[in-house]
Amino acid sequence: MGSADRPRQGRVSVYEVFRQERKGQAFQHAGSLEAPNDAFAEEYAREFYGRRQESEALWVVPRSAVHEIDDFVDELERNYHRVDGYSLKAKLKEARERAGTSARGDG
Amino acid sequence: MNERVRLLVETADDELILGWRDSEWTGIAPFLEEDVAFSSIAQNEVGHARALYELAARELGTTADELAFDRRPGEYLCAPFVELRRVDWAQTIARHVLYEAADELRLEMLKASDDAELAGLAAKMDREEAYHRIHAQMWEERLRDEPRFHMALEELWPASVALLPEKLRPRLADRLGRELPASLNGLERGNHTPEWPELWEQMTEVRRAVPGAAW
Amino acid sequence: MSALNQLGQEQELLEYVQRGGQVETTDWMPDEYRRLLIKFIEMHGNSELMGVLPEREWILRAPTLQRKLALTAKVQDEAGHSQLIYRVVEDLGKPREQCLADLISGKSKFHNVFHYPTKTWGDVGIIAWLVDAAAIISQKALLKCSYAPYARIMKKICWEESFHILHGRDVVLTMMLGTDEQRELVQEALNRWWGPLMQFHGNPIPMEQDPMYHWRIKSQGNDEARQQFLDGYVPQIWELGLTVPDAELRKDEESGRWHFSEPDWDELKHVVTGHGPKTKERLELRRMNHEETEWVRQIVLAKAA
Numbered sequence: 001m002g003s004a005d006r007p008r009q010g011r012v013s014v015y016e017v018f019r020q021e022r023k024g025q026a027f028q029h030a031g032s033l034e035a036p037n038d039a040f041a042e043e044y045a046r047e048f049y050g051r052r053q054e055s056e057a058l059w060v061v062p063r064s065a066v067h068e069i070d071d072f073v074d075e076l077e078r079n080y081h082r083v084d085g086y087s088l089k090a091k092l093k094e095a096r097e098r099a100g101t102s103a104r105g106d107g
Numbered sequence: 108m109n110e111r112v113r114l115l116v117e118t119a120d121d122e123l124i125l126g127w128r129d130s131e132w133t134g135i136a137p138f139l140e141e142d143v144a145f146s147s148i149a150q151n152e153v154g155h156a157r158a159l160y161e162l163a164a165r166e167l168g169t170t171a172d173e174l175a176f177d178r179r180p181g182e183y184l185c186a187p188f189v190e191l192r193r194v195d196w197a198q199t200i201a202r203h204v205l206y207e208a209a210d211e212l213r214l215e216m217l218k219a220s221d222d223a224e225l226a227g228l229a230a231k232m233d234r235e236e237a238y239h240r241i242h243a244q245m246w247e248e249r250l251r252d253e254p255r256f257h258m259a260l261e262e263l264w265p266a267s268v269a270l271l272p273e274k275l276r277p278r279l280a281d282r283l284g285r286e287l288p289a290s291l292n293g294l295e296r297g298n299h300t301p302e303w304p305e306l307w308e309q310m311t312e313v314r315r316a317v318p319g320a321a322w
Numbered sequence: 323m324s325a326l327n328q329l330g331q332e333q334e335l336l337e338y339v340q341r342g343g344q345v346e347t348t349d350w351m352p353d354e355y356r357r358l359l360i361k362f363i364e365m366h367g368n369s370e371l372m373g374v375l376p377e378r379e380w381i382l383r384a385p386t387l388q389r390k391l392a393l394t395a396k397v398q399d400e401a402g403h404s405q406l407i408y409r410v411v412e413d414l415g416k417p418r419e420q421c422l423a424d425l426i427s428g429k430s431k432f433h434n435v436f437h438y439p440t441k442t443w444g445d446v447g448i449i450a451w452l453v454d455a456a457a458i459i460s461q462k463a464l465l466k467c468s469y470a471p472y473a474r475i476m477k478k479i480c481w482e483e484s485f486h487i488l489h490g491r492d493v494v495l496t497m498m499l500g501t502d503e504q505r506e507l508v509q510e511a512l513n514r515w516w517g518p519l520m521q522f523h524g525n526p527i528p529m530e531q532d533p534m535y536h537w538r539i540k541s542q543g544n545d546e547a548r549q550q551f552l553d554g555y556v557p558q559i560w561e562l563g564l565t566v567p568d569a570e571l572r573k574d575e576e577s578g579r580w581h582f583s584e585p586d587w588d589e590l591k592h593v594v595t596g597h598g599p600k601t602k603e604r605l606e607l608r609r610m611n612h613e614e615t616e617w618v619r620q621i622v623l624a625k626a627a
Contacts, residue, residue: 012623044140133397134374135611137618139405146398157387172386313443314385320500322385
């Protein structure tokens with residue numbers, strides 16, 4: 001079996017499949033499959049993630065096209081552009097006292 | 108059996124038996140991704156058979172299941188082509204390619220029928236078959252350098268012709284770039300292959316165990 | 323990484339997963355964790371792949387079009403599950419071809435229930451209903467597996483398995499509403515499958531001694547799984563007028579626990595180590611099929627050199 005001069009050998013790639021469950025929702029990673037080319041990958045993705053009409057749409061992407069980034073630096077704790085950088089409680093209390101509008105809960 | 112019923116049952120028998128053969132690959136296809144894809148094709152075929160039997164059954168005053176399973180072996184009208192046991196993947200794909208080509212022509216004819224019900228069903232089936240055709244094309248492209256695939260096409264071609272009524276056969280030959288065989292000895296509907304009795308036995312075994320029961 | 327560093331990192335990961343943390347494919351993991359994952363997940367994949375063999379014979383014999391379609395879809399799901407599972411194993415470092423080779427050679431294992439024969443359509447109903455039910459209990463517990471890629475595929479698997487159980491129950495119900503012969507087929511099948519079902523979740527190992535629990539790969543003890551199975555399904559069995567072939571089987575109303583005859587752990591061990599009634603025959607079928615289709619994989623799937 002298998003001749004030494006076989007002209008065409010398959011090469012398998014892993015494809016990642018993202019699916020959208022309902023219109024308007026984000027595409028989420030659903031799984032991966034092996035296929036020799038895009039045409040096979042599409043056919044298989046359709047079967048694996050859509051044979052029960054359970055997906056609105058699919059994105060099928062070679063794994064090599066997906067670049068993972070999982071390291072993020074925030075050495076200087078830049079909270080100026082995040083909600084957790086703004087604690088207004090103390091200032092509010094003072095402002096209400098000054099305006100004579102303090103409510104009971106201000107402590 | 109009138110013409111309409113005959114046509115329905117012939118087509119349904121083709122789809123049922125081909126679906127039966129194709130479902131033999133479920134769980135043992137060459138690789139897992141293909142296993143799932145090919146199983147859907149087999150299920151679609153059986154699903155088409157069911158829809159066709161239901162139309163015929165209404166006319167005959169019976170049920171789809173009774174039509175599908177309760178006839179004697181000699182009463183089935185499938186083309187011998189679909190009964191053949193193809194244990195090699197190249198042969199299975201060759202049959203798949205030939206069947207899809209013939210079926211496309213048959214569905215075209217049915218879609219143009221004056222019979223609204225039949226035309227409507229044919230249109231639905233054709234929409235599903237579009238994916239079968241893509242699948243067959245994909246594999247044909249992949250196997251195009253394989254001698255055993257070409258051998259299988261050669262071997263199966265004459266039998267595939269019998270799927271279609273006379274008037275459509277030249278178009279099939281044309282489409283596939285082949286010559287119509289001089290004769291179709293034993294390959295026309297009404298004949299059955301040597302493997303047919305065993306297929307029928309297996310297919311009807313459970314049902315015959317308790318005749319008339321609901322399952 | 324120094325040995326001390328490694329130990330520290332391992333301890334950190336252990337505490338992390340024990341707190342409910344999850345691990346991704348590209349995260350650092352100790353060899354032991356990776357090894358345990360591969361072994362466990364591979365066995366699951368093997369089981370799905372071997373489970374299709376008894377069932378696919380009945381696709382051809384299905385007595386109605388509906389049953390034929392449902393059974394084909396069920397077996398298709400199982401092939402699909404093994405794909406999902408082997409993909410996870412491959413991303414952990416063991417290629418699919420190696421998994422298949424180890425399965426066929428008998429080096430790796432698959433669950434006990436798939437080593438037994440099926441004899442009648444009664445088996446088809448009992449398997450789809452009760453064997454799948456036993457499996458889904460374990461599978462639901464795996465939704466919390468510390469290894470995230472596996473936990474995620476378990477979601478899809480559990481979702482797809484839900485129709486299997488309904489289909490199985492429908493098959494059984496229809497037969498129970500049928501003739502005496504049909505009812506007898508169901509009871510007879512249940513009599514044969516009860517032993518393997520009770521062994522399915524494995525002998526009770528104390529959770530503290532189970533490395534699978536230690537690393538939160540499994541989060542449910544074997545005994546707990548079995549109790550859940552009995553709680554859910556014995557009432558469903560009894561309400562149909564079927565009898566369970568265990569005179570000891572009863573629920574202690576006070577403790578809420580089921581009592582039953584001690585399952586045959588020797589039989590379980592004997593079977594999963596490759597001596598089940600159908601083990602050799604089915605592995606041989608897999609081996610032959612694998613060989614006969616090798617040329618297709620060569621053309622379509624050969625890995626890049």
